Amino acid sequence: MEMMVQKQRHEEGEEERGGLCAREIKELDFFSAAGAGAGRRDDDDVLRADGISSSHAGFMVSTALDLLTAVNDGDHHEEKKGQSNIHQSKQMDAAATTVEGELRQAGEENRRLRRRLEELTSSYGALYHQLVQAQQLHTKHQQQAPIAGVQLLDALAAASPASHRRRAAAAVDGDRTADSDGGEGDENVSPSLGSKRPAAAATLTRLTPESGSGGENNGGGEQAPAAEMAPCRKARVSVRARSEAPMISDGCQWRKYGQKMAKGNPCPRAYYRCTMASQCPVRKQVQRCAEDKSILITTYEGTHSHPLPPAAAAMAKTTSAAAAMLLSGPAVSRDALFAAHHHVVAPPPFFHHPYAGSTMATLSASAPFPTITLDLTQPPPTTTTTAAAAMLQLHRPHAFSSLPFSMYGAGGGSHRPPVVLPPPSSVVETMTAAITRDPNFTTAVAAALSSIMAGGGAQARTPPRGGSDAAGDINGGGGADHATAGARAAAAATQPCGTSPT
DNA sequence: CGGATTTGACCAGCGC
DNA sequence: GCGCTGGTCAAATCCG
Secondary structure (H helix, E strand, O other): OHHHHHHHHHHHHHHHHHHHOOOOOOEEEOOOOOOOOOOOOOHHHHHHHOOHHHHHHHHHHHHHHHHHHHHHHHHHHHHOOOOOHHHHHHHHHHHHHHHHHHHHHHHHHHHHHHHHHHHHHHHHHHHHHHHHHHHHHHHHHHHHOHHHHHHHHHHHHOOOHHHHHHHHHHHHHOHHHHHHHHHHHHHHOOHHHHOOOHHHHHHHHOOOOOHHHHHHHEOOOOOOHHHOOOOOOOOEEEEEEEOOOOOEEOOOOEEEEEEEEOOOOOOEEEEEEEOOOOOOOOEEEEEEOOOOOOEEEEEEEOOOOOOEOHHHHHHHHHHHHHHHHHHHOHHHHHHHHHHHHHOOOOOOHHHHOOOOOOOEEEEEOOOOOOEEEEEOOOOOOOOOOOHHHOEEEEOOOHHHOOOOOHHHOOOOOOOOOOEEEOOOOHHHHHHHHHHHHOOOHHHHHHHHHHHHOOOOOOOOEOOOOOOOOOOHHHHHHHHHOOHHHHHHHHHOOOOOOOOOOO
């Protein structure tokens, strides 16, 4: 039945190709290096991109208003030519003084923000360094006691409350728990870890989607943390973005290897694997949201085993950071709680990431795999000020209901409101602002990301031909990075699950 | 003709 | 044990 439907859709698509082929499929290209400076990112760029520019704009507005006032005053005086030139001159001097003062203030504010940014950058660097060290330490431990280490990590990956309790204990007791848990880890080994096929299991030693990419592959030479971190858990990073495009372009090359109808979603789920290297284990799934078909959900899994182009590395770093946050579990949670309770502006590394532009990051361990969702679809909270433009929301998954994580308090069973952290990152602010202002979400996100990417002008890309099929709705994606594939996929057919054709 | 996509089949885990 | 579901494989097909 479904087959028939799909076939029909396909045929419809074929018919459409003649008349509606012009229909644009806007590929959400987060990383197109449209700008000459794409990929470049220095402090100045950061300043321009992450909201300081907007602050500056704010000053400009203010100044302009005053200037206007001054000028108006001047005009007014011109109309009354009877008044003395001396008086006029005095007023203009006063206005000029005011403007000067404000400019000075703006400059000071600018410097202050720069200092703040530098502090944050340096803080991030320190945290990152610690993270790497912890990672190395962990790796060392693993090499010394591989079995226990794996069992511990497997246990950590387990979704059962029991294993999460142990995980919490591990957070408290550190290595001791690792050793002691090793013996009893079997019963709680994550099903997802233990049961997968060898191929899938092979990816377990590296994790984080795209992320890993960050680590070893980032052609830019920037070391990404998540690549080596949390070596044994299989985390996923899901990105939700509103887009009419069949898929978001993330700078990598993908080949579609399967498609399935997932339960509870009329839209098919497409499976892609990275083709930038023959042995690259990275996979991703693309599916439209059942509730809102304009939302595209892309889930990354695995770590690239090859260098990535700068654009892809950027995404990789984002997912890497997100996954790192997810996989670092209790540690981050504690920090989150601490920050939330003490109003400490000490966001997890994720927020410092150039792609920390998601308006919401949701951690979920209730899924088969620990998954973090970067939600680019949710509007920011109604705040006009800086910090709360974006949030990290740590949801308490069902699986954690009895988890004594400190971030949830010691209460155990009772739900508490999610821990919401207002990141100071003005990068986030810039992105969020762009997203909310611009009705064209795709363009807005692209623009914001572009600005974050140091002046690069990302923009929505238009595949050669429009249209997509049942599968195709999400299909084109695989080929989105390949011109031919993209064209073919786009040409496939109708859009049962995509946004309604216009 | 080569490479990418499509799609039915197959496999494994999980719940009942 | 059986059925459902998610994920992957691989032959067939398509397209430049």
